[in-house]
Amino acid sequence: MTRRADRVVIAVLGLVLAGLGTVLVLAAGDVLDLDEPATLLDRAARSIDQRPALWLGLLALAAGLLVAIGARVLRRSLLRPSRPAAIELSDGPRGRTRLEPAAIERAVRADLRHVDGIRASRVTLRTTGPRPRLRVVLTLDPALADVAAARAATEAAYRRLATCLALEGVRADLVVRVGKRSTVSRVH
Amino acid sequence: MRAVERLVVVVLGAALLVVGLVGLVEIGFAAADRRPWVLPLDAWASSVRDLDGWSDASLRLWAIAALVIGAALVVGALWPRRPELLLLGNAVEDHHDQLTRRGMEAIIEESILGDAEIGTASVKVGRQRVAATVGAVTGSEPGAVRGRVTEVVRDRLAETGVVGERQIVVEVNTVPSRVR
Numbered sequence: 432m433t434r435r436a437d438r439v440v441i442a443v444l445g446l447v448l449a450g451l452g453t454v455l456v457l458a459a460g461d462v463l464d465l466d467e468p469a470t471l472l473d474r475a476a477r478s479i480d481q482r483p484a485l486w487l488g489l490l491a492l493a494a495g496l497l498v499a500i501g502a503r504v505l506r507r508s509l510l511r512p513s514r515p516a517a518i519e520l521s522d523g524p525r526g527r528t529r530l531e532p533a534a535i536e537r538a539v540r541a542d543l544r545h546v547d548g549i550r551a552s553r554v555t556l557r558t559t560g561p562r563p564r565l566r567v568v569l570t571l572d573p574a575l576a577d578v579a580a581a582r583a584a585t586e587a588a589y590r591r592l593a594t595c596l597a598l599e600g601v602r603a604d605l606v607v608r609v610g611k612r613s614t615v616s617r618v619h
Numbered sequence: 620m621r622a623v624e625r626l627v628v629v630v631l632g633a634a635l636l637v638v639g640l641v642g643l644v645e646i647g648f649a650a651a652d653r654r655p656w657v658l659p660l661d662a663w664a665s666s667v668r669d670l671d672g673w674s675d676a677s678l679r680l681w682a683i684a685a686l687v688i689g690a691a692l693v694v695g696a697l698w699p700r701r702p703e704l705l706l707l708g709n710a711v712e713d714h715h716d717q718l719t720r721r722g723m724e725a726i727i728e729e730s731i732l733g734d735a736e737i738g739t740a741s742v743k744v745g746r747q748r749v750a751a752t753v754g755a756v757t758g759s760e761p762g763a764v765r766g767r768v769t770e771v772v773r774d775r776l777a778e779t780g781v782v783g784e785r786q787i788v789v790e791v792n793t794v795p796s797r798v799r
Contacts, residue, residue: 437624438696444631445692452686458673459682468678469668476664487650494642501635508629562713576726578779582707582716589714602713606704609722 440504515559520596532556535592539565542588548575549584550610557604564602565589570610578607627692701745706782718779720744727751727775731768738794742772748786749776754794761791 457463465471479486517529536554543552550572557564569581582605589601641657648656655661670678705723707716724742731740731753739754749772755764768789776785 437628440628440631441624441692442696445689445694445696447689448685449689449693452682452684452689455673455678455682456686459675459679461674465673467672468670472664472667483650487646491643491646494639494646497635497639498643499639501632501637501639504628504632505636508625508632571722573725573729576722576729578707578718578726582710582780586711586714600713603715605714605716607707607716607718607722609719609725611725 436507515556515563518559518563518596530596532559535563535565535596538595539567539588539592542591543567543569543584546581546584548572548577549581558602561599562602563598564604566604566606568606568608570608573609573611576609581607701743705744707780708782709780718781723775723779723781726779727772730771730775734764734767734771736764737768740768745785746783748788750788750790752790752792754792757793757795759793761793764791765789 454463458465466474514532517531518535520528520530522528535556539554540552543549543554548571549569551570553568555566557566567585569585571578571581585603585605589603592598593601644656645658645660648654702720704717705720707718710716723744727742727744727749728740731737731742731751736756736759737753738756741752743750751768751772753764753768755761768791769787772787772789
């Protein structure tokens with residue numbers, strides 16, 4: 432789940448709580464002209480008794496909505512996106528050749544391993560097809576951090592991958608990070 | 620902060636799921652004319668009837684708690700913060716390149732510390748501006764240091780290709796020796 436989505440969920444919860452609190456505070460201060468709590472409760476109970484199908488149906492809808500939202504929030508927060516199926520390279524009378532996503536990820540990682548300044552890389556294949564989507568996270572050495580060179584190296588790796596697998600191209604999301612300095616303190 | 624946000628969201632998601640599921644079960648029990656399963660609905664109804672109107676002290680306490688917690692959550696969620704990722708320009712079509720804000724700050728700090736007259740450097744990159752606080756060694760000329768640091772910041776931003784114009788603000792302090 433993205434940070435922005437997290438914030439929207441928190442803000443909505445906050446608005447609901449603050450709205451409820453405001454209504455109760457206004458009612459307590461006689462600013463809102465509401466019936467007494469016991470009267471409202473009795474009226475609600477009578478209404479449910481008179482039309483149970485309608486009210487239970489509405490309550491079930493609301494509860495179902497809560498279950499759906501809760502499940503979606505939890506799934507997006509806790510579960511990783513599912514891995515795509517293998518890429519089919521060929522399917523002919525002699526058989527079928529498929530390539531697992533892990534093989535593609537390893538190939539791109541290996542391609543980037545020996546680039547100067549790149550300390551580590553993490554590659555994830557998000558989707559397959561003629562233009563697969565990759566997510567690449569590079570960690571650069573702070574002393575040699577050349578973002579332009581790292582980007583050029585990844586572009587070259589994408590091109591090699593596309594050529595090697597006869598793909599139309601590669602869509603990519605690249606995140607460049609800079610690692611921590613290995614020396615904690617120096618005195619000159 | 621990110622960890623707190625995620626924790627709040629996970630707790631919220633779990634709470635919504637549990638409340639919804641329990642609610643569905645209780646609605647099913649009510650539809651079948653059976654007693655509630657886990658929720659003490661009779662006790663809750665009795666508590667509501669025992670309230671001393673809307674100005675009941677316990678209700679007022681809950682109202683204020685809900686208002687304060689809700690307002691804190693809204694303010695916390697909407698408070699403007701520095702971006703985690705900075706978009707890099709001139710990307711190939713269908714390629715989306717980003718640099719972490721901390722990475723950009725580290726690159727600029729490393730470059731600033733290449734100056735022999737600067738002992739410490741702290742850089743904060745925001746959406747609109749870059750603030751650099753440097754410790755120049757005793758005897759150095761603050762105005763000259765400020766100019767060099769401004770140039771370094773501008774160069775690093777341009778080299779990395781970070782999208783967007785940012786005001787560069789440099790604060791120069793004096794440090795006794797070059798320690799980092």
